[in-house]
Amino acid sequence: MNNAVLLKTGRRVNFAQGTSLKAVVLVLLTFLIVLPLTKTVTSTLQPDTISAWSDVLVGRLSRNLFYVPLFNTMILGVGVAIGCVILGGFLAWLVVMTNVPFRRTIGLMATLPFMIPSFANALAWQALFKNARVGGQVGYFQGLGLDIPDMLAWGMTPTLIVLILHYFSLAFTIIAAALATVNSDLVEAAQIAGAKSWRIVSGIILPVATPALLAAGSLCFAGAVSNFAAPALLGLPVRLQTLSTRLFGMIEVGQVARGYVIGILLVLVSALLLWFGNRVVSGRRSYATMTGKGGRTKRFDLRQARWPLFAVCVLIMAVSTIIPVLVLIASSLAPASADLFSNWTLHYWSGASDARIAQGTAGILLNPDISFAMVVTIGLGTSVAALGLVIGLLTAYAAARYRTGWASAVITQVSNLPLLVPGIAFGAAYIAYLGAPIGPLPALYGTFALLVIAGTAYLLPFSVQTGRAVIQQISGELEESARLTGAGFLRRMTAILIPLAIRGLAAGSLLIFVKIIRDLSLVMLLFTPTMPVLSVLAYRYASEGFTQFANAITVVILLISVAVTLAANRLQAKSQPWLKV
Incomplete structure (x- = not known):
């Protein structure tokens, strides 16, 4: 009898925790995704802006x-x-x-x-x-x-x-x-x-x-x-x-x-x-090709075409x-x-300012603007990866562990909505959303906070997929046992889920880091001289004719991307041994 009462009480507590968690996640998704997109639409429906629709769709231009x-x-x-x-x-x-x-x-x-x-x-x-x-x-x-x-x-x-x-x-x-x-x-x-x-x-x-x-x-x-x-x-x-x-x-x-x-x-x-x-x-x-029978891969023999192909x-x-x-x-x-392969020089990498070359622009390793952009870019990648992982894990947990109810379906749909929104349109949405003051909140345009919030929201689908993959690896029985012993939500997350899936979480965070530091579409409209990022600097240098500097910055981004991606793949292989098979 006592066990039955305990189990019933535990279920009520679990239901209450699930309802609270889903409410928190819905609020986060509303602020990160729903409101920016809604603000973009409503900003074009004001008396002084609604004419933009006719200008774009039927006007002379x-x-x-x-x-x-x-x-x-x-x-x-x-x-x-x-x-x-x-x-x-x-x-x-x-x-x-x-x-x-x-x-x-x-x-x-x-x-x-x-x-x-x-x-x-x-x-x-x-x-x-x-x-x-x-x-x-x-x-x-x-x-x-x-x-x-x-x-x-x-x-x-x-x-x-x-x-x-x-x-x-x-x-x-x-x-x-x-x-x-x-x-x-x-x-x-x-x-x-x-x-x-x-x-x-x-x-x-x-x-x-x-x-x-x-x-x-x-x-x-x-x-x-x-x-x-x-x-x-x-x-x-x-x-x-x-x-x-x-x-x-x-x-x-x-x-x-x-x-x-x-x-x-x-x-x-x-x-x-x-x-x-x-x-x-x-x-x-009629796409099913996998049955209960075991099968092996059938390879076509290319014969003489093997080496030409x-x-x-x-x-x-x-x-x-x-x-x-x-x-x-x-x-x-x-x-x-x-003269791509002759007269090479390291000036565009480490040369001091010289009025005779590139209007006196110093090499990227000695250029304070580029050094600052490097710090901003790395900080942006790290912040988006960390914040996105936390929100993505909470979102995936709410949708996967508490599947019943309309809230779970809404969470799943809204969290995937950024996949439908091109990056430059998402950046425009955030300018409309946070580019001007909202009540007591100041305008965030030109701040590091805007870059982080917009990047986190834009890459949230990838964060959620990382969280979902982690949650699916861990049996719910472990958490249920801990819950019956009185462990709260945060305790279960920090003592069970995160330690068991730390490699997968780290791999997902690294991939999110790579996506944001090499992204140009999202940050193009959010870029300001006071808060530069490497990808936009590369584009600006290329547009102004300083191709060597643009390409040098791009090589830096490329090296970081490849190194971090390989590290993420290595972590994924260790956390998922079946990938080696």
Whole structure:
């Protein structure tokens, strides 16, 4: 009897704790996500700003403000989605389902391009292909005497190529995971029936991989339409506008209401396409390929094509990863991009101020502005990783451990909402939200606090996924036992959950750190001279023609990103031993 009463009392306490925790999480999500997005909409509906909607949609400037940038954005999104699915799917098929040489090495290399910031690839492209159309230094190939056409140096074509080479690794990861689940019995049955390899691929493998293909295409589309760096560096010099660059331009020149309207429309475009992709997948139910029977992977024998296809893989890896990194390093050492591999100097890294070089700008290691930006960037990454981990863990815990009730569903949906919002639109939302005083609270524009809060909210979906993965590893029975002995919520978290999953939490924090320090879209509108970050400084230097400084800063960001990502992967492998299998 006493045990029954104790159990009943424990359940009531647990329910009360769950209700309180969900209420706290809902309040946090409201302040971090719901209010900024709501404020953006309401700020365009005021008597003095509502005309911005007609200006953007039907006014005499609407063609240049919205419809032409929308057309360019859709071309980029669709082109990148198709290119990434083809390229990533091809590599995934080779790695997972064929006997191509050095499969594991190819698989590892195929994941590296996503570690490189997209503006790094754009800067590397400029160093190689820039021509004299917009003035300034010309690229390496033009310096060799080659006539680089405008369509290859600027505009839609190079932007498409750069974004495909950046995002295809995302498609590779998703499609490879799906192909790894294809049961070999299906393939063997088709082979016994006499089906050719191309017929097996088109009739069996492609249909069962359709959800992964659509998911990969949708995510790559969303990434491309929200990307600011590549269109800005390669498109703006020739007046190629996308919605993200047009949004930035409107706010930069003080037309804030129009910028907010464009940001809202950009969010709607991204959300609509992601919804459509999910709708297509959910409309079909015949994707199951895993049964209760054990299965082994069936690999296609490439025969004489093994080494030629391996050479194609090496070429893809070189173009997407190795060459851009080498070009950035060389460009940070060369006095001019036209002489990329000669007359190297360390001036742009460690040289003192010299009026004859780069208008007297000192090397990045001696430049106080860049040193301060380094401190701000590292501090931003550390703060967002720590704060995001705490909020993400609480959010995941509330949704996973207390699943009943409408609040859990709302928490799950709202915490994933930033995935639908392009970074530059999210930055605009935070300018509308915290850029002006709110009651007794001062305006936060230009402060470190605004960068941290906006970064934490923007990357919250990744923090929540980290927390969810950690919680799923630990049985609820451990916490239930501790709760019955009188351990409170904080005690259970600090004594059981966090110690058992510290490696996974640390790995997730490191990945969040990497995402924020290499991000340009989110912080582009939040940047101020009093609170600089490295990614925006690199963009500003590149825009002003100081390409060596821009590339040197980008190399620093790249080195930090790769080192921290490798450390995170190592921690994940130790916390999840099955990843080594």
